[in-house]
Amino acid sequence: MSTPASGHTGTPGPDLTTVAVYTERFVLRPWRADDLGELAEAAADRYITSITSVPAPFSTEGGHAFLRRMTELAAGGVAVPRAIADRATGVVVGHVSLRLRDLDLGRIGLGYWILPAARGRGAAAEAVSGFTGWAFDRLGAERAELCVEPWNEPSKRVALRAGFVREGLLRSFQVMGGQRCDVEMFARIRPPAPPRSR
Numbered sequence: 001m002s003t004p005a006s007g008h009t010g011t012p013g014p015d016l017t018t019v020a021v022y023t024e025r026f027v028l029r030p031w032r033a034d035d036l037g038e039l040a041e042a043a044a045d046r047y048i049t050s051i052t053s054v055p056a057p058f059s060t061e062g063g064h065a066f067l068r069r070m071t072e073l074a075a076g077g078v079a080v081p082r083a084i085a086d087r088a089t090g091v092v093v094g095h096v097s098l099r100l101r102d103l104d105l106g107r108i109g110l111g112y113w114i115l116p117a118a119r120g121r122g123a124a125a126e127a128v129s130g131f132t133g134w135a136f137d138r139l140g141a142e143r144a145e146l147c148v149e150p151w152n153e154p155s156k157r158v159a160l161r162a163g164f165v166r167e168g169l170l171r172s173f174q175v176m177g178g179q180r181c182d183v184e185m186f187a188r189i190r191p192p193a194p195p196r197s198r
Ligand SMILES: CC(C)(COP(=O)(O)OP(=O)(O)OC[C@H]1O[C@@H](n2cnc3c(N)ncnc32)[C@H](O)[C@@H]1OP(=O)(O)O)[C@@H](O)C(=O)NCCC(=O)NCCS
Pocket: 047, 048, 112, 113, 114, 115, 118, 119, 120, 121, 122, 123, 124, 125, 147, 148, 149, 152, 153, 154, 155, 157, 158, 161
């Protein structure tokens, strides 16, 4: 199920294993075997490895297994994981993923991280905003959700800058880093279609 029908157009959706999404400065494209160096950098960040399946400690074998998992998630229509690469230089600066488990209910979720050396340029907000708009247009999603731990101020800023609204605190909502934790729910709703002209 790598080409879901687009909910509001009824037309066949994009091939989730290959599709690339462009924002002003970045391209969100599938992870590739030559990205293992950036994956190794991500594996050195303890918070990234605690909330994702980025292998820690890093090994080439673990890196290839991560890449295979990303392809399988997209091929199965479970998620659309993409590397965030600089359009000018091609350098990978981070990761953003759409979770599609509840797409048939019109809801998607997003997860993201930026390599420590690439932070401070608003990359996550640009990637999250662009990917969310794409999911509204091309996958027919109606509501996008971000769950952020209450202490994670940079991530909360990312959510707001990407057009999400804070909806509240969900207590003991999910396991992150091996522990149940509260999360703040941020959501963005697909804008209504403009009225048809006669
Ligand atoms: C969250 C994360 C993706 C943001 O990376 P980024 O896109 O480079 O974000 P920036 O450094 O440009 O900062 C984004 C905003 O947070 C603010 N910010 C940065 N560090 C901050 C801090 N320690 N306290 C408060 N605000 C902070 C910035 O000023 C900026 O605010 P603005 O948009 O109002 O200008 C990155 O920190 C990261 O990868 N963290 C680890 C993984 C993670 O937390 N993922 C999200 C899980 S929900």
